[in-house]
Amino acid sequence: MTIKKIVYATDLSRRADRAGRRALQLASDHQADLLALSVVEADLQEESLVRLMRGSPEEVARQLVEGTDKALAEHMEKLGVVEGGTVQSRAVLGHGHKTILSEAKAFGADLLVIGAHGHHHLRDIFLGTTAENLVRNTDRPILVVKNEPQGRYRKVLVPVDFSERSRHALELAVSSVADDGTVQVLHVFNTAPLDRIYRTGADDETVRRIHQQAMAETQQDLSAFLAQAEVDLDKVESTIRVGYPPLVIEEAANALNAELLVMGTHGRKHWQDVLLGGVARRVVNQVRCDVLLSRGRA
Secondary structure (H helix, E strand, C coil), X not given: CCCCEEEEECCCCCCHHHHHHHHHHHHHHHCCEEEEEEEECCCCXXXXXXXXXXXXXXXXXXXXXXXXXXXXXXXXXXXXXXCCCCEEEEEEECCHHHHHHHHHHHHCCCEEEEECCCCCXXXXXXXXXHHHHHHHHCCCCEEEECCCCCCCEEEEEEECXXXXXXXXXXXXXXXXXXXXXXXXXXXXXXXXXXXXXHHCCCCHHHHHHHHHHHHXXXXXXXXXXXXXXXXXXXXXXXXXXXXCHHHHHHHHHHHHCCCEEEEECCCCHHHCCCCCCHHXXXXXXXXXXXXXXXXXXX
């Protein structure tokens, strides 16, 4: 993954500091330019807000943006610096993901970095609505940061379904891992079709034979998938596990003690529209590690 420009979207909460430090670290690693962005969201038509701030809607908007812009600049100075790149900060009045995407497009961002939670923990703003809307509407990778950065990622997990988008996710993962790190490629063999065969009355031997044949074909598919990927396979390990995908992925991330999970958000078969369905929503919310989401290539 070539990263020349990064947008870090923040609500200036303490939880978002982790994402800010990760964005700075990535910008230094890639000698990229970083834009720290804070969207000021307020319904300035609300009479109570205008009355409390004692001004017209336009004046209230100006005060909010100026105050946030100053706070953001001070915030970024405290977080650190970028070696080899530049840091800009900007506060804008707007509406969540639409404004983030507009600013990211204008900046030419290669990567968006957001925190896992904002001020409104119960609403799960950044991990829920904002992250989903960002991925729905952009082809840029989005990094959701949950943990305090400890250097470059050394343990990375990539669930794949052999689609082109999951191949792109693998390429992102390999480009994100440290020189001495490892990328674990995981394919989950879903046993639901076999369960349906068993319920038709097929005998155990028939089901076992079909299962063995399917596993052998899956292993061939995985080998072919890796061979066609444009990555350094010396950094890659692979495994096939059987079970319900969300649970297996979560268990694999925990067993690996993964620092980063990379997922293509649209694939084929059971992975189709995965981010917006139950699989990835559960995975993204349950895993302890950071998550890099990418729509990738079709």
